[in-house]
Amino acid sequence: MQTLVSPTVRVADAGDFYVAFEGSHRPHAAAELDVPVIFDVIDQEDDIDLRTLDVGTMGVFGRENIVSCNDLVAYLSSLRGQNMVDVTVALE
Structure with a gap:
């Protein structure tokens, strides 16, 4: 029997929710x-x-590779509800 390992996901705290920067499928799974x-x-x-x-x-950021976390959160938050899913997860 396999043991399931808790996934780690990089996020920013956007107030009443977290914005996942990567591995956004992991919290849902x-x-x-x-x-x-x-x-x-x-x-x-x-x-x-x-x-x-x-x-x-x-x-969205042109050719910029380094952006402020605030700008990325604003962009991703603007997409909320458009192909994005709100997931409630257990925190370790």
Whole structure:
């Protein structure tokens, strides 16, 4: 029998919810399996390298690779409800 390991997902705290920067499928899958999720919370004051993420920004930031976490959160939050899913997960 396999032991399920809690996934780690990089997120930003957007107030009443977290915005996942990568592995956004992991919280949903973990919730389905009742597996806790470990969130690596990135400070909104920090910059983030888009090349390290699996999220598509579709050229929103032009050719910039390093953007502020605040700008990325604003962009991703604007997509909420458009092909995005709200998932309640257990935190470890």
